[in-house]
Amino acid sequence: MANATGPDIGPPPGMVMAQAAIAALDRDRSGYARVVLESPAFAELAPGGAAPVFKVFIPPRPGEAPVLPALGEKYLPSWPPQAERPTVRSYTALDFSPGGTAVEFAALGHRGGWWLDGFSPGDRLGFIGFKHGLVPPGDVEHLVAVGDPSAAGAMAALARQVRAGIAVHLVLPRGPALPDWLAAPRASGTSTAADTGGYGFPRIGWAEITELTGAPPARTALWLGGEVRPVRELRAQALRGGLDPARITAIPYWSSGLSRDEFDRELSVRYRRAADRGVDIMDPAVAAEIELG
Ligand SMILES: Cc1cc2nc3c(=O)[nH]c(=O)nc-3n(C[C@H](O)[C@H](O)[C@H](O)COP(=O)(O)OP(=O)(O)OC[C@H]3O[C@@H](n4cnc5c(N)ncnc54)[C@H](O)[C@@H]3O)c2cc1C
Numbered sequence: 001m002a003n004a005t006g007p008d009i010g011p012p013p014g015m016v017m018a019q020a021a022i023a024a025l026d027r028d029r030s031g032y033a034r035v036v037l038e039s040p041a042f043a044e045l046a047p048g049g050a051a052p053v054f055k056v057f058i059p060p061r062p063g064e065a066p067v068l069p070a071l072g073e074k075y076l077p078s079w080p081p082q083a084e085r086p087t088v089r090s091y092t093a094l095d096f097s098p099g100g101t102a103v104e105f106a107a108l109g110h111r112g113g114w115w116l117d118g119f120s121p122g123d124r125l126g127f128i129g130f131k132h133g134l135v136p137p138g139d140v141e142h143l144v145a146v147g148d149p150s151a152a153g154a155m156a157a158l159a160r161q162v163r164a165g166i167a168v169h170l171v172l173p174r175g176p177a178l179p180d181w182l183a184a185p186r187a188s189g190t191s192t193a194a195d196t197g198g199y200g201f202p203r204i205g206w207a208e209i210t211e212l213t214g215a216p217p218a219r220t221a222l223w224l225g226g227e228v229r230p231v232r233e234l235r236a237q238a239l240r241g242g243l244d245p246a247r248i249t250a251i252p253y254w255s256s257g258l259s260r261d262e263f264d265r266e267l268s269v270r271y272r273r274a275a276d277r278g279v280d281i282m283d284p285a286v287a288a289e290i291e292l293g
Pocket of ligand 1: 053089090091092093105106107108109110111112113114115132150151153154251252253254255256257258259260261
């Protein structure tokens, strides 16, 4: 198939783009939905690290088949006419087995979120993934992960999937107990329920985190996921505290007042401007600076 950016080259090596069926979508009182997607194509998934990320393509109406984009040069997507165009959202695999055909994730039913309520088992979503798996450098002995409620799935995935020998310290907002399927068992590490500041993010500073966990910065990696403002602030504190930027993964999950589509449009303008200035936008530390504004 050809598209506006050239011939359709398919997803990058190791990634899969496919239609998937919703095999389970269970909402419980905790506010999370446990979602399981199934596709024979998932057998080809090659995760590159812990808590791998994927995107779903949500069709305009439940029951419809999601249209998948054609991918051209540099994997730029080319979409069909607006009316059929799906909505794209990012999630994190909580569980999957290499060679298996199911991917499980936790989706927070936050206020303003729109798609979870309308969809049910049997409906289809498009899928492209994985990317962004975390592989801490070899000398890392501690991983500290701080996130808002929508990061609970990613943080459980980190605790389950990051290599043995690393103590994982989770800092989540204080709130109702997480359901069992979102548990984050780990032989070593700590789990802290913190009061929240703005945007549902734990109100905790870098100095307090190092004191609480006893994690020496020279042997520590930091993972952050949540609203862009508190993620930016805690990353800045960790940098001032001497943490190497290459050891920080700081992901702006959402931006208050903007849908992800609006936020993505803002980010693409920033990326284009940075590329025009000759900045290496493929450098993860540079990308974090761009995305965190
Ligand atoms: C790499 C990555 C991985 C992610 N993994 C997960 C995951 O595993 N599970 C998960 O639940 N989310 C995850 N997210 C976050 C999720 O993609 C966003 O929350 C997304 O915006 C939800 O889409 P929506 O259609 O429900 O809301 P949108 O249409 O994007 O937004 C509607 C309104 O809700 C607000 N909003 C958006 N997200 C949140 C939120 N999380 N909390 C409170 N208000 C919000 C917006 O500012 C807007 O006002 C991830 C995001 C990224 C970038």
